[in-house]
Amino acid sequence: MHSCVAWCRERELPVQWVLQQVALTEAVVVNTVKEQQLSEQIHNLLPTAQLTNAAFVMAGESNFMRPDWLNLLANLVDPEGLVLPFQGTESEYLVTARTHLDNAVRDGLNESDEAVRAPIVESMLAVLLQFRDAQVSVAKECLAVYSQLDAERALQVLFWVKGTVYQLLRQVLERREQNLGDPATKPQQSDPLLKLLAEVQRRSALVAKLDLSASVLEDYLYYGHLGWLGQADKHVLTLKTLYGLTVLTKAFESSEQPQSKLLDYLRQVNALPPGLAGNALDLAQQAAAVRLAAFFDWSVQEVRECTSRIDPSQKLLKNLTQLDLLMRIRTLARQTGMDALTIFLLGDLPDGIDTARYSAAAERALLSLSAKTAAVVSFADETPEQIVVVTCLADKTKVVANKNGKSTDVIVFTVTLKKPDGSAWSGIKVYWESTLGTVETGETDIKGVLLATYRPGPVMGSETPLFRLDLFEFEHASSIDLIADYSSLSFPPALRSRVPSGTVPAGQEVELYATLIDQFGNLGKNSLVDWLTEPNTSTLAGPVIRPAQGLTDQHGVTRVFISSATAGKFTFSVLSHAGEKNADFPDVTFAGNPTDVRPAGRTLSVQEQR
Structure with a gap:
């Protein structure tokens, strides 16, 4: 009890406040104006974020109107258009969503061709993700107003109390339906929405008091509850949880480095492969000591003295109890001028008389006390040797x-x-x-x-x-x-324009294009090409190609316009400088009446070319 009170004083936490945070098994359920305003705000913003069949129709083709997509996507979306929660990573969610969407497209459109379904699935996936993000945004913004935290921290608090965006929005809709059915109905103490909001309010007060960032909360929920505290349940709030989080805030206050430096270290050290030994363990120990010394502006040697005693087996600082001990030794060293080894020697002295150990400890302590200045070496004062x-x-x-x-x-x-x-x-x-x-x-x-x-x-x-x-x-x-594979770049016939089947009036333009692509399907972008012509008649004047030389665009396409003021049958071809391959188009015949020239610049339409 005395240790707890001392810890509260050290961290400037009122004892009564601490007990209120950790002693209650459940937060006190209330239904104040704040809760009512939150429900009303969500109700006002949510309609534009609810997924509907119309949303798929607007993003897709006309045949999207046939099926009832919400019914076909019952594994992803509920009947109200709320996206269902998913336990897993984002990449796992995308795989699952594509599978369900593919099944829905196959059943809804009766489409068996996978190649046809694939682009439809991607289009629908984009819509699904858009509305999922919109619903998350509604929850974040409304919770931010309610909890008086920023939006990112408010969302993490919701996750901390074992809530989800779907759960919050669903319960608000259900409350609205109950009120419409019987306006006189008053919320009960067992109301799930009020219980959820009460817990959000309690945890938000703790987050604000300790000034915990969204990154801290996210890491704690992802792995920190176990890696930092050895606590299996990430949603529970105990004295141990509060102690660990205050250790982190104290560490952040003790350094001029960004919080991300320490969070990155903790994340990486807890992700080390099991059974680390030999050179791998030795290198990790050295790197860990340098990073901790840099963060706390302390000597690398001093950090090594601490970690070798805090964790004798691996000599790696991984959890917040170990971090707390390191910071206490650092504080004591700065206050007394003693180095870490001296502090540990004094702390390890036995109750019984051991002359040799007492003598060694006393000698080191006297050397520290006799020094005029504190013998504390900072990280900035030394140049750590290169490790690798x-x-x-x-x-x-x-x-x-x-x-x-x-x-x-x-x-x-x-x-x-x-x-x-x-x-x-x-x-x-x-x-x-x-x-x-x-x-x-x-x-x-x-x-x-x-x-x-x-x-x-x-x-x-x-x-x-x-x-x-x-x-x-x-x-x-x-x-x-x-x-792209330059050696195999070519202009496949299927990706070339068709030429007019009939005679083209003299002076009239025809558009030709071709796509440059290699054997692996890579487009020949920004590639230099030449357009050439070979007349099959004895006419003196040849056709005009504009431009005769150019670069392919971002789609690998080269596009020109051809015309001829004189009659003749001509063969046009395109040559790739990169692949040194050319492609010939079928002959184009221009009319033989040079005086019957149409206005320059007119290009044949697709229908006219056919």
Whole structure:
């Protein structure tokens, strides 16, 4: 009890307030003007965010009007157009949503062709996500007004009390229906909406009191409840929960670094692979000490002294109890001028007389007390030795994009990790991030070398893959370009324009176009092309092509207009400079009356060309 009171004083938390937060099994249910205003605000904003059949029709084709989409999508949306909650990651949700949408399109439109269904599914998925985001926005904004927190923190508080956006909106709609049925009905203490809002109000007060950020709440709910506190239930609020969160706020106050630095460290150290040993553990220990020293502006050696005693087995600081002890030792060191080793020697002295240990501790303590200034070395005062020397080289910088899944072209990155003395860091995992391709995580061999294969995705472009080691910041690899296969670029007949079947009046223009594409389905964008003609008659004047040379557009399309003031039959072709391949169009015949010239610039329509 005395320790609890002392902790409350240290953190400037009223004891009564603390007890109110943790002693109640449930928050007190009330129905004040605030609760009524929240319900009214949600009711006013929600109609435009509710998914309807009309929303799919507006985004799709005319045949979208036939089915009852809300009925077919009962696994994703309820009859009121509220998007159902999903337990899983965003990528898992997208997979699940596409599956249900595909089934709905197949049943609703009686469409068996997957190629036809695919674009419809993507169109409907975009609508679904749009309305899901709109409903989340309604909940966030209304909860922000109710809780007096910003929108992001208010949403995390809702999740903390085991609520969902769907649950909140659904209960508001049900309350509205009850009031319309019997306006005299008054909410009861067991009302689920009031119970939810009461808990939101209680947790919001705690978040405001401790000034917890949305990032802290998000990390706590994702893994921190277990990783930081060893607490299986992330929704429960106990004294242990409150203690852990105050440790975090104290840590943030003790540093001039951004909160994200410590949150990133905790996230990464708790994500370390199990069974870490050897070089991998040694490197992680050194990196952890440097990051903690930088955050708390303390000596790396002092941090190592602490972590080696706080966690003797792995020497890694992972939870908030350990973090609290580190900060207490740091505070005591600054107050007394003693280093961490001296503090631990004094703290570990036995009750019985042990002359040698007492003598050693006393000697170190006297040295500290006799110093004129506090013997506390900050991180800024020292230059930590380099832990690892990293090189990353790519065997090439251009790779063919893999649009149709048939390309085998890859880039190999050679990552070499050396210790400052030149020896190898073997058995070290290297993690990768890329947007246009994939690189699998791998370990360095006995020479400290990892050959990492970059496999391109379907989209062309440029990117710089990132890589990192355990507890290290991301580093940039070489910048690479995902390009088309220039050697196979061609103009497929199916992607060329048709030529007029009849005779074209002299002087009248005809539009020709062709799409440049490689064998893997990649478009030949911004590629130089020439348009050529070969007359099959003996006429002196040839046709006009404008422009005769140009670049393909972002869709790989080259487009020209041809005309001829004289009669003749001509063959037009287009040549790609990149692929050095040309494509011939069927002959185009122009009329033989040079005096009957139509106004310049008129282009034949599609119907006229046919």
